[in-house]
Each structure stands twice: as C-alpha cells, then as structure tokens.
Amino acid sequence: MVLQILLLVGLVLFSVMAILVKDLLKAAISLAVASLLLGIIFFRMNAPYAGVFEISVVAGLITVLFMLTIALTKGGDSAESKVASFAFPAFFVVFIVIDALIMKKLIQKVPALPGPEEAGTFGQVLWNTRTLDLVGQIAVIFAGVFAVLALFRKGDKKDE
C-alpha cells in the first residue's frame, strides 16, 4: 500500500509539473512519465490490460503526437500569466486540505460496498458484455481519421 501511495503521489507531482513547466517539450515528457506511473498503478490494481493500453498508447503514441505538434508549431509560444503560476501552490495546498477533510467526513457516511464476484476473462467481458462499445470505438476511430483528413486537405486554388 505504501508503494501504491508513493506511485499516486508521483502521478500527481508529474501532472503538476506538466502544467507548470514553461518548456512545452518538458511538459509533454512529464505527462508521459505521469502516464507511465498510472500504467504501473493499473498493473498493481489487477488491471493489466488497462495498464498495457495506458503505457503503450497514452505514454507512447500520444506523447509522440504532442512532440510532433510542438515541433510543427515552433515559435508560437505564448507568455503565460505569471500570477497563475505563482498562485498555484497556495490554491493547491488549500484544495488538498479541503479534499482531505471532505474525504475524512465521507469515509464513515458513504459505504463503498463490494458487488458480486465477476466470472470469465477480460476477452469475454469485452467481446460479449460490451460489444456495442467496440462498435462505438470503430465509429470514433473513423470519425477521427475523417476529421484529420478534412483538416489537412489542400484548399482549392480559388480559396488561396
């Protein structure tokens, strides 16, 4: 449990770093490390498939896409508000205190009851129970592909 808490603290720290670091490339790498830690947390929570997807797709593919975008938009940096960066630690500490107090209050009042034990394997649950989700996923992937194609198509000469 101690290791799990350390991993969760690391996840929060790297996420905060991704937001506060000025260099966009460093921010993207911090986000990738946060994804890696989240993947390890998933592995330790008996969710290996979610962990594999998190590490390979989110920490790998999405980071590459971010770096590509940062490389293509070089020189487009905008000055961030300094007040926002300096005020963040104060807001963060206040939020953590409020969050801890609320969770402490709720812990006795809201029971998180365990349900009945699940049967089968991940494949059975994904293909049999959640078949419609897969159809939705295919639709979303096609929508994404067509949207990217539409955004990068070459304009007519009249428009230019």
Next chain:
Amino acid sequence: MNSTWFLYMFFTAVLLFTGIYCLLTMRNLIKLFIGIEVIGKAISLTLVATGLVKRNVLAAQSLVVTYIVVEVSLVAVALALIINIYRKTKSLDIRQLAKLKG
C-alpha cells in the same frame, strides 16, 4: 476496502483540480490540452479504482480501454486543429482566437 476507495478518490480530486486550474488560467493551446489529458487520467483512475472496490475490474478495464481509444482520436483531431490555428494566427495564444473576424 472502503478507505482504499476514498484514498483513490482523494488523488483523483487532486488531479481534477490540477487539470481544471490549467484550463482556467493557462493561455497556450498545447498547455490547455495537457490540462484535458490530466483530467482524462483522473477519469481512468476513478474507473479502475471503483471497479477494484466493487470487484468488477474486468468491466472497469474494458471501459478504460474504450476511453483510451476515444482519447487517441480526440488528441489527433485536437492537435490537427491546433496546427491549423497556428498556421492561421502564427501564435498558440488562446486570446488571439477571440479576435476572429467573420
């Protein structure tokens, strides 16, 4: 088991706060999108933590896998939009978008 769930919810709330703070205060489009990604991490952590406590990890995992696929499409489209905005305005500042003419 109950306290474990609240521990995860505590960290989820912190991640959500970080992401929402980024969305509210930052001006760089890529930074704003990193904020959305942080919120996404909070959501997937919530799904798996709840699945673990409810002894429904398999269903939770399939939801997280679905979410990750949706996230990739979202990232691809959003980054393509950001590149197009940069080509038009030569800047990644969100305030430039408020000056669009019809």
